[in-house]
Amino acid sequence: MSTISADIVTSMRDRHARHIDRLPYTHVAGHLIGGEETTARGPRTPVIDPATGAGWGSVPEADAADVDAAVAAARTAQRAWAQRSPSERADLVRRMADAIESRADVLSLTNTFENGSPVAETAGAASNAAAILRVFASLAPHLEQGDVRAFPGGGNETVVAQDPIGVCALIAPWNFPINLVVIKLAPALIAGCTVVIKPAGPTPLSVRFLLDAADEAGIPAGVINIITGEGATGDLLVRHPGIDKVAFTGSTPVGRRIAAACGELLRPVTLELGGKSTALVLPDADLDAMSQVLIRSSMRNTGQTCYISTRLVTTPDRYDELVDMVTATVAAAPVGDPLDPETVFGPVATLAQRDRVLGYIRAGLTEGARATVGGDVAPPLPGGAFVAPTVFADVTPAMTIAREEIFGPVITLLRAPSVDAAVDIANGTAFGLGGIVFGGDEDVAFRIARRMDTGSVGVNMFASNHYAPFGGRHDSGLGVEYGLEGLSAYLTPQSVHRRAR
Template sequence: MIELHDDVYIDGRWRPSKSERRSPIFNPATGEIWANVPDGNTEDIDNAVAAARRAFPGWAATPAEERAGMLRLLADQIDARSDALSNCITTENGTPISETRSAPGYGAAHLREVASLAHLLTEEDKRSNPLSSGSSLVRRHPLGVAGLITPWNFPLGLIIVKLGPALLAGCTVVLKPAPETPMAARMLMEAIEATGFPPGVVNMVTGSAEAGSALVEHPRVDKISFTGSTDVGRMIGASCGRLLRPATLELGGKSPAIVLDDVDTSVLAANILKVSMRNTGQTCKACTRLLLPAHRHDELLELVAEVVSSAPLGDPFDPATFFGPLVSERQRQRVLGYMEIGAAEGAKAVVGGGLPAGLQRGFYVEPTVFRDVTPGMRIAQEEIFGPVLAVIPYSDVDEAVAIANDSPFGLAATVFGADIDRARNVADRLDTGNVGINHYGSNAAAPFSGHKASGLGTEFGPEGLSQYLTYTSIHFPN
């Protein structure tokens, strides 16, 4: 039975959408429609922004520790819905249940970590003036109404990493989740409602292009935070620049994994899937360029190919599955197109390269490893967002660093090596916002940001909180 929903969440309650359009939600494992939600319009966004604007003075005036307490209560509500949320995510975007089982707990933990930063908003910040006898008192204020636009690949976690700091800062929020994956966001609104946030503090409109554009361009929105493709991010950034509106843009990547010649092969084998092909390759941080030392190339390629070909592909609700379906037929065609491009460019698929046998239903592709890749090939330069790994040989560490940095992107990287100091020295030379040493690196307390075409601004930690604040300095003569 198809779940039918005609409402959006505005001003603390579910209300009928003003749009007559509806968006079908597909189960990527079967290709069948399982839900239907409003494709919100400009009027829905207007109503949501108006509610957020009305709620802003009261929420901004609420003591920071009370706002932090609400985040902790929301974390409890998410924990209580853990099974339902993980099942929902797997159903709406095909992420294997082995991954989504940890998503609610990660989101709840992230909210608690954000709540622990409340003291940064209350501690007096008085600074002496080095050029005179005076001093200054620095005040932090919430920016206002924040528009949050989130993607489909991690439809709960990537909302929470924006929602938590925005709310702690004292901003009110209008959320627009990806049109492919609105159902986990709807469940999150139920948790918001149960937590008891004041009406209008958090609002959500499901929808696609019209709703997103209306939110970005709305004259009463004070901040935009977007995660998604670089192309869309450029358009949002252009709009925010014209409007002189702060924006955080977490965009695409084509990240490298550099394998040093002293690598512990057991560490490489244990971590390469998560580093390069997490969530069936639909991860912005995925290190999909694998750089191998030329004198160990064939040996290490054979190891990686064996690991990838042995990872189970199939039903995302099977706990053993590592590779599930892609999110949509459109995404599958994109990935298949890049496989054809790679072959045409002269790369050779040593694993995969097309459609898997025995999976006629759903949006599946074969996990693929290409060898004979050169750094200038499109499969080595463009973000594919699927389970496609491009293997590139290098002669020495200087060349490896040069290849790694020869990219329009700079979101993430991994360095594999037994000598941690040597690996860290290589990491220091990479033009990227995040580097893992021998693993998939991330830390909710440390800044997450992209260089170059991978984005603007920062998420996570105190730096992420600062993205929702504006500052006033009060100057005293002595």
């Protein structure tokens, strides 16, 4: 993997500068509160293109008054929004889905310029967001069905009603800044809640297209509000007395702090946190078929995905063959300009993240792992936040790179003396978010999958089903998203007892 020539880098920078001129949101004036763009008073934060290192936008940092205003707007809108029937809310959410899809191109570009995700990834953000909205809209009838439960001894009955939980704080990460908002926003809207969204610091602009789509769909002002800022803004929002629920996706350390604050306040919270997931490669696995899904399963979005299986574990009889396949697959995947549809690996999201990933790579080499591709080498492109995609062989479970979430284009391969030992390695981590079992006999692979201590696991693939719950165990979080279970997180039940009719 060689460094790309200077003329290609110059061409990339020129291309990025031309495309930025197409973006409707760059240096925005304020926050989106109650259907209006406010006049911001505080300092501003630049938005940086990770591929070139060039600043191309900026947003204001919300202060306490901005947070107060956003929560107040959501509180004012919430009563009327909750009084609409679930089917009425669902109709508006479906219209919002259509409006998001009509913004797919400009949303994709903005997302790529914010976090460096290749357009091959971000091109699907709008359609995936729309699909999530439509799935939750389809669940609205569950809120309109009566739920009457008889007393055990007879004679009386209970009507169980579901009310919206209220005003929700939605705090999103930078790796998938649209879809990881929408998996919170969609159930909140269907439930009758209103929201204040705080996107991650590096990705504050693409989320504005969601509010544009909501406006076009006719969702009332104040139902969705957006404020921008860093961790201090998020802390103000989490602790605000007008917030009824918090939903957060991000790192486990930040999640612990949010959980502590919500515990102190007796405030419901959903946390989707970090992962260190494992792919178990059984002795009868088809490695050719596995190679076709390897990048998406284990290094999706330049390795910046919470559930991907960045640890591959197999038995000694398949180990060398697996190392050869993974090395060849990763080495052949194009690295480069994230605006190029052929690019598989773009930059990581920030220079700080680049340095963090490089620190893990150096730790792996120091602790005795063998880099079969990549490693501590010159970045594929200079000037941006690029890291050479890296495959580590001869990794042991005690190594840092086998235990901690790297969140970059790094994959590790471990040996296990048996399948049972491989399961023990998979479960020997503090996390429990994703996982995969690759095997020729899918019934056997399914039984192995059921032994994995993780919230989701796939057989010869990994995918999210919007109708099925997604969530982590242990240090990977609290609660779930997607499905009826995800919708219920935005509802609070009331039991009304009466004489049987």
